[in-house]
Amino acid sequence: MKEKKRNPNWTRDEHLVALDYYLDNRDDYFSPTGSGVLELASKISRVAKALGLTGSDTFRNSSGVSMKLLNFRSHDPQHHTKGLPQGNKLEQVVWDEFADDPDTLKKVVANILNVASTGMVDDTPGLTDDDTMEAREGKLLTRLHRYRERSTAIIKRKKASFLKMHGNLCCEACGFDFVKTYGERGDGFIECHHTKPVSELKSGETTKMCDLVLLCANCHRMIHAARPWWTIEQLSASINQDV
Ligand SMILES: [Zn+2]
Ligand SMILES: [Zn+2]
Known part of the structure; x- marks a missing residue:
């Protein structure tokens, strides 16, 4: 049967x-x-x-x-x-x-x-949710967030403008600089986090440079490690300055 x-x-x-x-x-x-x-x-x-x-x-x-x-x-x-x-x-x-x-x-x-x-978030090859706790707002908006912060063109521009302004790429929350720690291999290496609240993410909108912050992999991971996701302010406030 x-x-x-x-x-x-x-x-x-x-x-x-x-x-x-x-x-x-x-x-x-x-x-x-x-x-x-x-x-x-x-x-x-x-x-x-x-x-x-x-x-x-x-x-x-x-x-x-x-x-x-x-x-x-x-x-x-x-x-x-x-x-x-x-x-x-x-x-x-x-x-x-x-x-x-x-x-x-x-x-x-x-x-x-x-x-x-x-259906735009379906066509993003290589976009997995493995390292992100699904947001309170569900999987589709989680994927849209991840998609936004991995759009190559705007990330390139963000990094270039940050570099021009500060002279190096470093985490905007904890100051971690990949080049300082890892040398040449860390050159150009930093992640982008999209700061717009997930509840306000609409499909079809373009990401602006001011929506992105540069974060080291640890800080970025901590934002997404639990629900509700932290804001940048919550992340910064949680960093223990004494360590
Ligand atoms: Zn950091
Ligand atoms: Zn993020």
Whole structure:
């Protein structure tokens, strides 16, 4: 007998899109045949597809989406006992992160859907998420961030202008200079971090030089090592000057 294909777990991105809808329609019954839930299911499918997910014929259909919305209800203090008790751990996590900030969530969801429909982050060879903790705002915007800070042309210009102004390339947070430590091999070596908040990343915008800061690999890694990602100010404040 052919084994039925299992549907993959919901991602953070999909949870965010569903939570935004939930918060706008808190008192709804979330009928799977209602136009709102049907439309939401098609948006979520688009996001899942952009993330490369596939499943069986029931993949992200409106019944599944309706259930997800009812799962959110069980986390909602305004509706304590009416939700479905079972669910995925991420429901609570995204609830805690965004339920009190629906305006930011709305912006994030608009940007996720925008990236999902333009698909630009799929065409970036060699762009992996291995060394980056996925942002609070989900995988698609994480990829867009990584894409922005690896766009070669603007990085070249940023490095050239920094070099002209300071005479050497060094980490703007801790001052690390690759040439000083590693000699010739470190020449021209420094990473770029894109400083625009992830919640505000829209596809199709061009990166400006002032959006980038130069960071050593350690400092850059620390920004992305946990959620929420640090701002440059938080990174700088965390650097222990006594060491
Ligand atoms: Zn550094
Ligand atoms: Zn970065």
